Amino acid sequence: MARNPAVRTTCVGAGALSLAALLAVVPGSGAVSADQPGAAEPVAARAAQTAGGKPRPDARHVVIAVHGGAGTALKREDTTPAQEKAYRDGLTEALRAGQKVLRKGGSSVAAVEAAVRRLEDNPLFNAGKGAVFNEDAGHELDASVMRGSDLAAGAVAGVRNVRNPVSAARLVMEKTKHVLLAGEGADDFAARNGLPTVTQDYYWTEKRWQELMKAKGRLKGSGETLTQGTVGAVAVDGKRDLAAATSTGGLTNKMAGRVGDSPVVGAGTYAKNGTVAASATGAGEVFLRGAATGTISNLIEFGGRDLAGAAYEVLVKRLPHLGGTGGVIALNAQGVFDAPHSSEGMLHGYLTEDGRVVTKVFADETPANE
Numbered sequence: 001m002a003r004n005p006a007v008r009t010t011c012v013g014a015g016a017l018s019l020a021a022l023l024a025v026v027p028g029s030g031a032v033s034a035d036q037p038g039a040a041e042p043v044a045a046r047a048a049q050t051a052g053g054k055p056r057p058d059a060r061h062v063v064i065a066v067h068g069g070a071g072t073a074l075k076r077e078d079t080t081p082a083q084e085k086a087y088r089d090g091l092t093e094a095l096r097a098g099q100k101v102l103r104k105g106g107s108s109v110a111a112v113e114a115a116v117r118r119l120e121d122n123p124l125f126n127a128g129k130g131a132v133f134n135e136d137a138g139h140e141l142d143a144s145v146m147r148g149s150d151l152a153a154g155a156v157a158g159v160r161n162v163r164n165p166v167s168a169a170r171l172v173m174e175k176t177k178h179v180l181l182a183g184e185g186a187d188d189f190a191a192r193n194g195l196p197t198v199t200q201d202y203y204w205t206e207k208r209w210q211e212l213m214k215a216k217g218r219l220k221g222s223g224e225t226l227t228q229g230t231v232g233a234v235a236v237d238g239k240r241d242l243a244a245a246t247s248t249g250g251l252t253n254k255m256a257g258r259v260g261d262s263p264v265v266g267a268g269t270y271a272k273n274g275t276v277a278a279s280a281t282g283a284g285e286v287f288l289r290g291a292a293t294g295t296i297s298n299l300i301e302f303g304g305r306d307l308a309g310a311a312y313e314v315l316v317k318r319l320p321h322l323g324g325t326g327g328v329i330a331l332n333a334q335g336v337f338d339a340p341h342s343s344e345g346m347l348h349g350y351l352t353e354d355g356r357v358v359t360k361v362f363a364d365e366t367p368a369n370e
C-alpha cells in the first residue's frame with residue numbers, strides 16, 4: 001500500500017487531557033495546520049501509514065469520528081477559502097455535537113445520532129437537507145444505527161418525510177422488535193413517535209438539482225447513477241461501548257425505490273464492542289454485495305486481523321474487484337481509528353481524547369489507498 005501521511009491536517013482544540021477531562025473540556029476555537037512550524041502535533045498518530053506493507057491506523061485515542069462521503073473530497077484549485085471553511089466547520093460541528101453528548105456521560109449511540117443529525121441538517125452533505133434527487137426528481141432517504149454492546153440495530157429505507165432519518169433509525173432500534181422499516185410505514189412510524197416531518201421540498205438544494213440535470217444530460221437515460229456521498233459517525237463512550245450510524249440520500253438519478261448499503265446492517269453500518277464500529281460511504285451496491293462492514297468485523301474476530309488490516313483488506317483489496325469504490329471510518333473500543341478508501345479522497349474528521357479535532361476535506365489530505 002502506498003499511502004502518504006496527511007498533507008495538511010487541520011487541528012482544532014486544547015492541550016493534552018485525560019479521557020475524563022475530554023468530556024469536560026471546553027472546545028477550543030483556533031484552527032492551525034499541523035504542518036506549520038510550531039503547530040501542535042495531534043495525539044493522533046501521523047506517522048507513515050505503512051510499515052513493511054502493513055496498514056497502520058490513521059489515529060489513536062479517538063472517541064468520535066464522522067465522514068461526509070467518499071469521492072466528494074474537494075480539489076484545492078476549485079475551492080475558495082470560504083468553501084473549505086464551510087466543509088471543515090460542518091464536520092467539526094458534527095464532532096462537537098457528539099462530544100457534547102459524551103462529556104455529559106451520554107452513550108455512544110446518542111453521540112453518533114447527534115453527530116449525524118448535524119450532518120443531515122447541513123445542506124452541504126448528501127443526507128437530510130441537501131440529499132440528492134432520484135430519477136423521478138424526488139428524495140428517498142436511508143439511515144441506520146447500531147449499538148456495539150448487544151448488536152441492537154435499527155434502520156429506515158426510502159423515507160420521504162422524516163427530517164432526520166438517523167433519529168427514525170434509532171427509534172426503530174429502541175421501540176420496535178424489528179430492525180428495518182421501509183417507505184410509508186417508516187415515515188408513519190417516525191411521525192407517530194413525534195419526529196419532525198417535512199415535505200419533499202425541504203430537502204431541495206440548487207446544487208443537487210443541477211447535479212440531477214447534469215446526470216440526466218450526460219447519462220442520457222443509460223440508467224447509470226452518480227455517487228454523491230453519504231454521512232456517518234462512529235463513537236466510543238465512557239463505558240467503552242461502540243456505536244455506528246450512517247445516513248444518505250443515496251445516488252443521484254437512482255431508480256425510485258432503490259435502497260443502498262447505508263440502512264443495511266453489515267453493509268453500510270456495523271458495531272460490535274469486541275471488534276469495530278464502522279460506517280461506510282461509496283457505491284452502495286458493491287458494499288452490499290461485499291458485506292463490507294460486517295466483513296471488517298469478521299476479519300478482526302475470526303481472522304485475527306487488527307482494525308487497520310481488516311479495513312484495508314475489505315476496502316482496498318476486495319471491494320474494488322466488485323466494481324465500485326468508497327471508504328469507511330472504523331473505530332475500536334481502544335480508540336484506534338482508520339479511514340481507508342479506494343475513492344479519490346473521503347471527507348472525514350475525528351476528535352481525540354484530548355479534545356482536538358482533525359478534519360480532512362481535500363483529496364490530497366486523504367490520498368486513496370492502493
Ligand code: GLY
Pocket residue numbers: 229230248249250251259260261262280281282283284285
Ligand atoms: N453508499 C450510499 C448508497 O449507495 O446509497
